[in-house]
Amino acid sequence: MSPPAADGRRRRFEAGERAIIRDVTTEVHLGLSRARPPRRATADLSGRILGPYRIVERLGAGGMGQVYRAEDLALGRQVAIKVLSPKVASRGGWQRLLYEARALAAIDHPNVVTLYAVERAAGRRLMVMELVRGRHLGRLIPDGGFDGERFLQLALPLAAALGAAHAAGIVHRDVKPANVMVGDDGRLKLIDFGLAKLGPAVESPDELRSVRYALRRQGHVLGTYPYMSPEQLRGEPTDPRSDVFSLGTVLYEMASGRHPFPGDEQAAVVAAILGHPPRPLAAVKAGLPAGLGRIVGRCLEKEPPARYANAGQVQVALAGLAARRSPAGRRRWLRRSLARGVG
Template structure:
């Protein structure tokens, strides 16, 4: 990796590797700030489809301006490589946090509301993320949630990415290629069908379940078993949580998408109702 990009961005260290790109911490000399820089992985540099998706993800995220979405500043090119310059979030991923401790009910609801708010903004911009998982959710030192990595995102031209607004991906879906991270895929992703906003709602439900139970409801050692579980396994709870929270998770993870929430505004409404219930119970005199 070049020490300096575009005579402006000085690479400090590697932050992480995964998906299609490597992410580096860098100093931006022009604006005097730290930034995160994502470069397409070495294995994909000469892969035109991967390069296209890399740019597509950046374009999708750059359309969003929301406190719960990681900000994309710009895309630069150097030596036949593309680099996404984005906001540096000092914190931990939800995946890392869940490995450290179990979350309180209040923390679960707070994080769930912030994720839903960011994804509601994406839906309103006709964007389906398609890879919602704890590893793509960052929590900074002030407990603010940031949704990362729109590398598999799809824009639905002229339509809101909500119920019945199908996002076709002719370059990939027609080839039968499964997109996403196995244990967080929706049934329609597993089947190789076209996706819409309810795809993100299913994955969100899986993340919410994992925050409650500290485990993924479908994950197995073999991917084929994981995919089978997504299509056929029923989800149960071992932790004592409010009935409404269970109902939210269950509805988000309906196998048939027409029975899921139609959009994230509905989820936010139910989460706020749950939050109000808990506050009233806490303030109730003994």
């Protein structure tokens, strides 16, 4: 498949994305994918000072607001700042931003994007995050998928990041290649917790708990359909096993370069997710690590009880696979990678 055709295929599978991304070589978490583009141009804040932050350049814009690269003047570091539009902030957008921030604050893992602050400056509502310079996973997957070693270098930290969220009582609910950043330094970051389901220990204030119901009343789709689990598509309750299904979909695509539930139309993809098993990985691509098809196949079971209970279990299975196929030197590399969180 030619690169343009591959790009077209990936665009179909990211049909929920509506963010306007200016730079394909430096992408950051926008959190705007479920919002409609602004009906008219929004003022660019580049060059402005918002509290301790000097806005450098706009990276993206959408219905909820804008995302900028900025300089933290107090600490001398580059950051990403999500600035809510005043209209959205007054209509519950601030509570939604706090909801996402609470999810990020509950997770301490090197492969999850870091939250620095949530504050108000110069009359604007801001969420300040780690700036990830790199590209999202969807732009990196080759037509035939990654080779075995590169697959494991990325799959292990991805499973570890999602496992850390599950250990914190958080269900991401939007795991997909566009929400996985691979930095220029090789470090993988799981991003965009805007649709996350928080556990009772995290989601305590009533005002944050009400965000979920507001999203449903407003008709927001809680996920991106090519990567949603069957229970998500049916509107049923979700738990970490729903994320495991989405993770399995991403792993299948990483290994083979193909989506496990192909289709040119949304209805065909949904029907396949709900009722048709994917082709076994071994039948799609030869030379994959032994046992990988079994791991991914278990992630993609239609019924939640048949899947791994959480992404931490997927990480353990992948680590075991890597150890079995590796000499002692590679096992040492594996331990270092898991300890450092580097993909």
